[in-house]
Amino acid sequence: MEHKKKSVYLDNNATTPADPRVIEKMLPYFHETSANPSSIHGAGRRARDAVEEAREKLSRLVHCRTDETYFTSGGTESDNMGIKGAAFAQSERTKIITSAIEHHAVLTTCDYMKKHGYEIVKAPVDEYGIVDLNFLSRAVDDKTLLVSIMHANNEVGTIEPLKDIGEIAHRHGAIFHSDAVQTVGKIPIDMDALQVDMLSLSGHKFYGPKGVGALVVRRGTRFDPLHHGGHHERNKRAGTENVPGIVGLGAACEISMTEMNTEEKSIRELRDSLWIGINKEIGEVQLNGHPENRLAGTLNISVKYIEGESMLLNLDMHGIYASSGSACTSGSLEASHVLLAMGVPHDLAHGSLRFSMGRFNTKRDIDHVIEVFPGIVKKLRAISPLCKN
Amino acid sequence: MEHKKKSVYLDNNATTPADPRVIEKMLPYFHETSANPSSIHGAGRRARDAVEEAREKLSRLVHCRTDETYFTSGGTESDNMGIKGAAFAQSERTKIITSAIEHHAVLTTCDYMKKHGYEIVKAPVDEYGIVDLNFLSRAVDDKTLLVSIMHANNEVGTIEPLKDIGEIAHRHGAIFHSDAVQTVGKIPIDMDALQVDMLSLSGHKFYGPKGVGALVVRRGTRFDPLHHGGHHERNKRAGTENVPGIVGLGAACEISMTEMNTEEKSIRELRDSLWIGINKEIGEVQLNGHPENRLAGTLNISVKYIEGESMLLNLDMHGIYASSGSACTSGSLEASHVLLAMGVPHDLAHGSLRFSMGRFNTKRDIDHVIEVFPGIVKKLRAISPLCKN
């Protein structure tokens, strides 16, 4: 979202602008109704009520009980809290299984667990980014404490078969954690049906505020806290509740509940028309991710012979905001670990571009990209030594 | 802060209402200028600039370098990150020294470290809540990795002699961490002068938003991250930056910088007039905390023969919002560990009440309390079996 005229924000997988309706709901809790929900006075009780109302909205969205929700500061904290918490709450099992295409919040946490003596196994994925279930079946055993596989990948949008994975995990009594940061609020989630024991989510990925998220943990799943301190969140997550943030998260859940279906359809239409337009205007482009089974708003492509950042910067000059690989890694030099795990060659991985559409995009945004993007590709290909025409 | 007429918020140590000027600064970053600061496009760069500007304001307030600041989700996370981070980043030293009157964010974290094999020593305090420096001098040794002593206590407001404590810690090469959640923005802080290596702070305690805080770590002090994931905050604190929250924290820092001195004086006047008024109207009341060396806004008293919660609830019926002991423990049955550590007898600890004044209080608020409170005490003493008159 941008001041300049004609700016087009197509980086909704990195973060979504908060919905104005969400902001409106949060506003009173900054000043007028500001209090600590732990305080027993009237102002405190109103803050407590607001937190609990948001909790109900969240639990309706992901189909869980209210006492299974724990508010956090975002997806990364939720991932850390779930993985470390599950591991440190027990001592018999020592193996953690994850995938090669997880977000860094999961992968780096697993690296850390490895230093603490846990065995980490990363399941491979196929060319579309779907986790190898046969591999998982063989890898999960009675030493496995946790299987952590994301619900949908943030770079390519591919949606994983959680139900099947959950069954494999539970066959051996392992806990199944899923990083659902990219799916909550975008596609229906039913913890029971998906067989998920722990679910991470983040407000700013579905039009809620930044700095707030949740870990949902099904009853009976043991875990240690990550933040120690006061008695907040049933002794599992200490720290004064971020009341406006939690209220905003709740409001985002409520809006998603009612608008998810129609929104999914219209976003998918935008995305498909962008892909069709690009394909028509530009040769030698490939789609990354599963052709059908992926998030409606995600379009990840590789443009042959040219590099991603140079496309991004050119788009940026036209007020078009996209991303090349994960937002979190765009400051790095390495090609996306997700694309490489899917078998995309290095040069095409370097030449990848992610357009991610959201609630506030319009057909005009797409038209603008289709107008501008082919010229950029042409210009960059003209100076590319790999391009021989 | 409250809708009802004549409500009087005197629980500013539990949380402060965000300053309207802070909220105004935050607002654009929820939607219009929403982006992920890790994104390289124009919107991302504007978000990045906003974060770095806030960092500068923070570092001016506590006198540190910008690259010594790490934004977190609040005071509790900062305490956890500092204590666990310092301990886990090394393996030679095994002793942590703290005080008996720390916030639960520190004490519970220390309990957790104890389970991990660290030796925890809690320094006692005198009747005013000042940490025993002689004890500290004897306790700190070459096995001591960390000394963690708060800057000011949240319940009684007593301010600790950080400089002396820092010198004792450094004599043996220990790291000095201070939970300054109650002082940042209220009294001047100079990390160097105070000899502090790690400093925790929280936005919502000085008119910034909830859900954002910081750990300030002086260069050369090693620590491990608490949240693993992306490359945010120089690889030390992963998670998409809470841009509006960080902007709000920065704005709160800026306001405090310029208004701290005059504000401190006017708040102190309010507090002293409240204490004088109570003393005049009610017999057998005692002041808890240091008579001079304490936060300007904190008035903690014990009212003989009656219990704290019953006073609170009666005050609440009159729209007066105060607290009994720490907000975080008011749901517990135990008398304040702070008052007990100061040698306050159990019954007086149960009969304690904290009025904490802040930026938005007026003389009328104080007058209202002085009008209402004596009647409440009279009524409760009339039904107390301890009161023999």
Add this chain to the structure above:
Amino acid sequence: MQYSEKVMDHFMNPRNVGEIENADGIGTCGNPVCGDLMTFYLRIEPRIEDPNKACISEIRFKTFGCGAAIAVASMASEMVKGKTLSEVTAMSRDDVANELDGLPPIKMHCSNIGVQAIQEAVKDYLKKIGRDDLAGKIKGCPDKKH
């Protein structure tokens, strides 16, 4: 932690507050160290042949304690007025809590202290009339310090 309306009503307007001079039975439970202390004073309609059938004709109390403690004392005093001693002896903390439309879990012990203090007063009465046999059967306050 949220109190029911009934708790708040009894807390703000406690019934039967006070003492009874030359009470027939006096019972105390709790301890200011723990933050709760209740004393009940009973006037009892004697029934020499079967003291367990004697009725409580008047009751007063004093309480040091939290909102729940005051409300429990008030509600319990209302509940036992006119009851026989055996009825009072059979009362449980849940009876009082239910009558108050519930109490927060961490406040249930207040309800306990209330019931035990009244039973302590009954015990006191029975001892005073020389019926230590009957008094011995009443639990009362566990250690006089709750």
Add this chain to the structure above:
Amino acid sequence: MQYSEKVMDHFMNPRNVGEIENADGIGTCGNPVCGDLMTFYLRIEPRIEDPNKACISEIRFKTFGCGAAIAVASMASEMVKGKTLSEVTAMSRDDVANELDGLPPIKMHCSNIGVQAIQEAVKDYLKKIGRDDLAGKIKGCPDKKH
């Protein structure tokens, strides 16, 4: 990560893009696997008695790479035009980065590749004119794969 205005200018409007037919020297450095590849084409004013004093009269380049890579190639091409071969050989990555008003630390390697690719082209020229002795003294591209 923020680029300077100069970087953005050279990136958006790169100078000397293209190829030179029958170039006197051609040099490549980088690798698409690493995300950066540059090829420079040189036209050189010969100076038979002392080839190190020969001047670069024309330069063209092609680049696959990030914004910094393109800007570096463009800026480097401007910088070496008219320079003698020994001056070009003495150039360092910092010279180009400074001329661009700095580069983000993680992009400094682009500057390296740029300088090395040009030096590779110089080397190529020296070899072509049979001066392997001089060519051998030029570092050029470390492993032809940066």
